[in-house]
Amino acid sequence: MTAAPTPSATLVRADNPGPMTLDGTNTWVLRAPGARACLVVDPGPDDAAHLARVAEVALGDGRGWVAGVVVTHRHADHTAGAALFAGAVGAPLRAVLPELCSPDAEPLRDGEVLDVDGLPIGILATPGHTSDSVSLHLPSDRALLTGDTVLGAGSTVLMERDGGDLGDYLASLDRLAAVCATTTTPVVGLPGHGPAIEDLAARVSAYRTHRLERLDEVRAALDTLVLPTATDDAVVSAVVGRVYPDVEVGLLPAATQSVRVQLRYLARGSN
Incomplete structure (x- = not known):
């Protein structure tokens, strides 16, 4: 499945449905309208057909290129194909955990702003699901990529074995809510699984109540x-x-x- 829920974000969904992945892992290709360079977020599983579809969207008619690859957290349904994909397109792979980064790439930093061919993308540390979870802010689209911190359906599991923590998670929900509150227009959530979220602030509030x-x-x-x-x-x-x-x-x-x-x-x- 391929879809474009906001002007700068295109979804390529992996064919790995399951109880934990819902209808599959969402890979996001972020590119400013009319730009050539893009950022690929969460390449997903080591699935040749899926990675080929992602490359097709990222490279377009052959004039496009991948400026970087980012993973929102350590889980294999988001990362297993990341190094292979980054190597194939010649892009640096970045994550919070150094061991997930390509040798020439620095770990992601909270508050960092990536400039991808004129598209600003803010990195927000949002631990709780795992200790290394991040979200990505697309101010131009009034959108947030939430990884597994907020899903398109159901609720998020806090994974103790991967540093999941309820106190961190509640603080991360508060941080996402604060970003949503900076605009009077509803912020769109672009999750790691499930459909896009039309009003992320409302979903975050419901998540907090549920927790x-x-x-x-x-x-x-x-x-x-x-x-x-x-x-x-x-x-x-x-x-x-x-x-x-x-x-x-x-x-x-x-x-x-x-x-x-x-x-x-x-x-x-x-x-």
């Missing part, structure tokens, strides 16, 4: 179950069973990750 409601459910489970410690695996399993009683088997690991993150948040005495 706090889940946290209340975890508190209630702890009170009801009278469990001894929030670090014991049996405790985590019991809380998962109480808070996510109907979770599908394939999503059980994600629910477990979320509960672990919430228990850690509560153990710190966070409100």
Whole structure:
């Protein structure tokens, strides 16, 4: 699937649907109208057909070129094809984590502004889903690429094993909301999975409400179950069973990750 939800952003969706990827990973090609150079965000899985489609969109009629490749976070559905793609188009690959960057590229910095052939793109650190998650601000389009921090459908899993943290996540939602508040026109969300979000501020607000409601459910489970410690695996399993009683088997690991993150948040005495 290829679509252009804003003037400077074209979506090329990978054919890797699943419970965690929804209808597939969204690869974004960012280019100012009429410009030749572009930035490719989240090349996606190591799928030759998908990477070929991305290259076709990025290079256009052969006069276009890729100024850089960026990944929003470490997960393989966003990064597995990144180094291969960057090498094929001769572009530097950048990420927050140095080990994901190409040898000649510096890690992404919070507050950095990339100028891609006249298109300014701001880098915002938005950890929480993972410790290295970033969002990209397209002020000219009144749009934000949110990676997996905010999805086009459903809710985001906070991955404890990858540095996911609820306190960080709530702060990141606040940061996205602050960017949305700088304009009276609704900001469009361009997520890592799912359709574009027409009003990102409204979605961010709903996400925050959902997170706090889940946290209340975890508190209630702890009170009801009278469990001894929030670090014991049996405790985590019991809380998962109480808070996510109907979770599908394939999503059980994600629910477990979320509960672990919430228990850690509560153990710190966070409100």
